[in-house]
């Protein structure tokens with residue numbers, strides 16, 4: 001069993017999927033990507049094929065190839081590779097879950113399908129139980145991202161139900177701003193790992209006892225976020241707040257430009273120097289070459305790089 005008894009904590013980068021200029025997957029860039037995360041950003045955990053990785057825009061075959069390559073390249077360098085297996089089709093998700101177990105992933109996670117949605121919390125639990133059953137030896141995490149899925153059940157209620165129903169269930173990746181629900185998960189279900197997923201307010205989640213965090217910005221701002229977490233743990237709230245505010249100011253700059261995931265991928269390519277390629281349609285980056293200098297200037301001004 002992968003990490004029986006081991007808790008998932010700290011920063012987890014939700015990786016971008018390297019692509020060629022034609023938006024085909026580019027497995028060759030993954031080795032350099034892993035080394036960059038470990039050496040420059042001090043990141044030792046990755047969440048692959050998730051939102052940032054455009055998992056839902058990839059074929060099952062591509063997702064399997066990517067999972068295999070991430071696991072292969074992370075071996076001996078990273079602590080955990082968590083593979084997102086969420087799909088619209090339950091059988092595809094089960095296929096991906098079984099594949100993740102066979103290729104040596106450390107854990108799996110899934111969103112719930114969001115085209116045809118579960119009609120109740122019990123239906124969601126039944127769905128998650130089915131996915132988890134395809135990889136019973138792997139720790140299983142529910143991926144809550146209501147802004148994208150439209151599935152808005154209270155997660156602390158879900159945890160009460162999965163506790164009795166899914167033996168491999170280990171926690172939640174909580175990508176929502178509802179810190180009261182998050183706090184209830186942490187305080188009422190101490191046996192589960194509660195990983196926060198809204199990078200711009202991680203400090204708030206740490207105050208509520210978050211065990212770790214999964215996010216896109218940890219790819220290129222992992223070290224800075226690590227400094228913030230260390231300051232928080234040392235009780236240096238002033239320092240932690242200063243760093244969080246700089247990170248927020250950077251993200252406000254990005255959002256004010258109307259940018260999203262496709263542009264985040266461009267930012268990662270610029271900051272890391274790794275050519276990650278474009279995103280796959282329907283994502284499309286509106287970033288122009290002369291924006292690159294603005295990004296760098298902003299990051300330098302905020303002491304982020």
Ligand SMILES: CC(=O)N[C@@H]([C@@H](O)[C@H](O)[C@H](O)CO)[C@@H](O)CC(=O)C(=O)O
Pocket residue numbers: 014015047050051052053175197198199200214215216217251261
């Ligand atoms: C909607 C979205 O993409 N949220 C990101 C955040 O890391 C987000 O990019 C960040 O907080 C900036 O808004 C993560 O929660 C997603 C994530 O962890 C994933 O890619 O699976």
